[in-house]
Amino acid sequence: MTCPSSELLVAAAAPDAGQDVREQVADHLVACSRCAEEFRVLQELGAWATDHAHLVDESAQTSAAPTTRSSVWSASRFGSAWAYATAAVLVLAVAALEVQVQRLQRENRTLADRVQPAPTTPATTTPSPSPSAALETRVAEQQQKIVDLEQRLRSADAPDLNAPIIDLEPADARRSANAARQTPAIPAGARSVVFVLNTTRPDAGASYDVELVGPGNRVVWTGSGLKQSADRTLTLVVPRPLLADATRLRLYSTTGTRRSLVEQYPIPSIRP
Amino acid sequence: MKPPIRDVLAAPSGLDADRRLDELLTAYGVFLRNAVRRLCPTTLGVSIDEIEQDARIRLWHALKGERNITDPASYLYRIAATAAIDAMRRVRARREHQLDDLAGEEGTGTSIATGLSPAARSPEELAADRQTSDRIRDALSQLPENRRRAVGLHLQGFTSTEIGRLLGWSEPKARNLTHRGLKDLRRLLNPEGIDLP
Numbered sequence: 109m110t111c112p113s114s115e116l117l118v119a120a121a122a123p124d125a126g127q128d129v130r131e132q133v134a135d136h137l138v139a140c141s142r143c144a145e146e147f148r149v150l151q152e153l154g155a156w157a158t159d160h161a162h163l164v165d166e167s168a169q170t171s172a173a174p175t176t177r178s179s180v181w182s183a184s185r186f187g188s189a190w191a192y193a194t195a196a197v198l199v200l201a202v203a204a205l206e207v208q209v210q211r212l213q214r215e216n217r218t219l220a221d222r223v224q225p226a227p228t229t230p231a232t233t234t235p236s237p238s239p240s241a242a243l244e245t246r247v248a249e250q251q252q253k254i255v256d257l258e259q260r261l262r263s264a265d266a267p268d269l270n271a272p273i274i275d276l277e278p279a280d281a282r283r284s285a286n287a288a289r290q291t292p293a294i295p296a297g298a299r300s301v302v303f304v305l306n307t308t309r310p311d312a313g314a315s316y317d318v319e320l321v322g323p324g325n326r327v328v329w330t331g332s333g334l335k336q337s338a339d340r341t342l343t344l345v346v347p348r349p350l351l352a353d354a355t356r357l358r359l360y361s362t363t364g365t366r367r368s369l370v371e372q373y374p375i376p377s378i379r380p
Numbered sequence: 381m382k383p384p385i386r387d388v389l390a391a392p393s394g395l396d397a398d399r400r401l402d403e404l405l406t407a408y409g410v411f412l413r414n415a416v417r418r419l420c421p422t423t424l425g426v427s428i429d430e431i432e433q434d435a436r437i438r439l440w441h442a443l444k445g446e447r448n449i450t451d452p453a454s455y456l457y458r459i460a461a462t463a464a465i466d467a468m469r470r471v472r473a474r475r476e477h478q479l480d481d482l483a484g485e486e487g488t489g490t491s492i493a494t495g496l497s498p499a500a501r502s503p504e505e506l507a508a509d510r511q512t513s514d515r516i517r518d519a520l521s522q523l524p525e526n527r528r529r530a531v532g533l534h535l536q537g538f539t540s541t542e543i544g545r546l547l548g549w550s551e552p553k554a555r556n557l558t559h560r561g562l563k564d565l566r567r568l569l570n571p572e573g574i575d576l577p
Contacts, residue, residue, distance in 0.1 A: 114465035118458045120546065130547050131529070137546075138520070138532025142472070146465050151542055153418050153461070 111143050112136055121150040263299060271345075273302040276357065276373040281308055293379040298348050303357070305342040307371055312338045316361055316370060320346070320354040328354045332362075351375060397444040404439065404452060412436075412456050419464035426467045435463040512574060519568040527561030534558045 112120075112133060119125055120133035137144040272295055294301050314336045320328040329350055334342050342359070357373040405412070416432045438459050442449070449455045516535075520528050526547075533543045544554035566576050 111469075114462040114469070115458075117465060118461045121461075122454075122458070125548075127548060134529045134533060134546055137536060137538075138529060139517075141536055144533070144536040144538070146468065147546070148538065148542065149419060150461055150465075151545060153415070153457075154545075 109136075109139060111140060114146075117143065117147055118150060121147060121154050123154070268299050270298075271300055271302055272298050273304060274376060275304045275306060276375075277306050278308055278371040279356075279374055280372075281306075291374075291376045293376050294348065294351060296379050300345050300347045301351065303344045303346060303373075305344060305357070305359070305371070305373060307336065307340060307342065307359070309370060310336075310340040312336055312340065314361065316342065316359045317367065318344065319358040319360070320350060320375075321356045321358055322353040323355060326353075334359070348378070351378065397440060400443045401436070401440050404443070404449075404456070405436070408452055408456050411453060412460055415457050415460040416464060419461055420467070426464075426471055431460070431463050431467045434467065435459045438463060515569065515572055515574060516565075519565055522568060523561055523564050527557050527564060530554055530557035531561035531565055534562070 116129065117133060120129050133143075133147070137147055272292075274292060274294070276291065315332070316334045316336070317330070317332040318334045319330045322328045334344060336342050344357075354375050357375055358369060359371040359373075360367045361370045412435060413428075413432055416435060417428055420426050420428050420431055435456075439456065442455075442459075520532055523531065529547060530543055533546070534540075538546070540555040540558055541551050543549070543558065544551045547554070549557075562576065569576060
């Protein structure tokens with residue numbers, strides 16, 4: 109069996125192929141799987157080629173190549189009308205910029221002439237502090253900050269004597285059962301406060317996120333990993349300065365990315 | 381006003397083949413390369429550059445022979461297609477030659493009856509396949525001409541749209557002839573114990 113030439117296959121795949129060519133090729137394809145495979149590729153690409161040939165034809169018609177050597181030379185030597193137009197616009201733009209620069213230079217010179225006599229006039233405004241005095245003030249402030257920080261660091265390393273321990277009940281429980289019971293105020297001199305948080309949801313070992321919240325629901329501090337002990341309480345030691353702005357303490361449980369409020373505790377006031 | 385490129389290409393007098401080739405490739409070079417890329421299967425290991433070069437040489441020969449090209453894009457597509465098919469055939473021929481050297485004269489075509497390559501089958505199975513293929517071929521030859529072509533192409537994997545496009549038929553006509561032809565073929569093959577899917 110002799111396979112038809114590639115030219116014949118391509119001719120049969122063309123839309124304008126004669127019926128005899130089509131049938132001749134079809135008779136061969138029935139018996140030859142390789143030519144059948146080749147022909148199917150040609151058929152699939154025929155539609156693509158028709159579409160693209162049309163587009164390329166249009167493009168070639170509009171941007172047709174020059175016909176003679178002289179026109180090729182002249183086009184490359186002198187360029188198109190668009191190139192001339194672009195060059196003209198650029199020249200005008202450069203000229204306009206040059207004028208603008210010269211005008212600004214003149215204005216500059218005029219302003220400089222006006223400013224020069226100024227030092228001879230007596231000063232009438234209030235004297236501002238000299239740069240060296242301002243610098244000295246800032247240095248003194250920074251040194252004071254450093255002293256404060258060192259003091260806090262030293263006290264943080266030392267044991268906290270007489271740290272108050274305050275039992276906190278959830279806000280809901282306080283409203284319902286022990287409304288009359290008063291939570292003691294935080295002593296003013298305390299460095300830190302130990303809060304024992306009681307919960308209405310016993311779940312020993314459960315871990316919670318904690319938030320100290322100030323007025324307007326502003327979060328003062330946040331942390332995670334607070335665990336419920338076997339006696340259904342949670343313990344949290346908070347430095348007193350942190351409590352200055354905090355009004356409530358909130359416990360959240362986290363499941364996946366979802367966080368839900370478990371308990372909310374009002375923070376007692378600091379004793380004056 | 382410049383004349384359109386197809387007039388330039390259709391008028392060989394006064395223009396040398398090299399310059400016409402340059403102009404044609406300037407306008408249609410990307411199209412030619414895209415056509416080659418689409419025609420060239422990546423699995424056969426055929427180089428796109430080689431096919432494109434072959435297509436350019438064919439084009440140059442055609443222009444040198446002062447052939448009038450009235451539809452450049454269509455002509456370039458045909459050149460790309462023939463170059464691609466010839467390249468594929470050359471690669472296949474080389475591979476078959478190597479396989480023949482290794483496996484003797486068993487043939488390498490895919491069996492029409494089983495769809496398996498001969499290398500994967502025993503000699504007895506190959507003989508049985510050949511018998512089945514011969515019977516199918518005999519039965520096909522008994523069908524009326526149009527049904528024979530429709531069913532034969534269907535068995536080669538052509539869809540009714542592709543069959544219609546090749547033979548200049550409408551798709552419903554191709555589908556109808558395939559359906560009737562298959563019915564005839566089953567009727568002829570069933571008594572011989574061959575079931576077509």
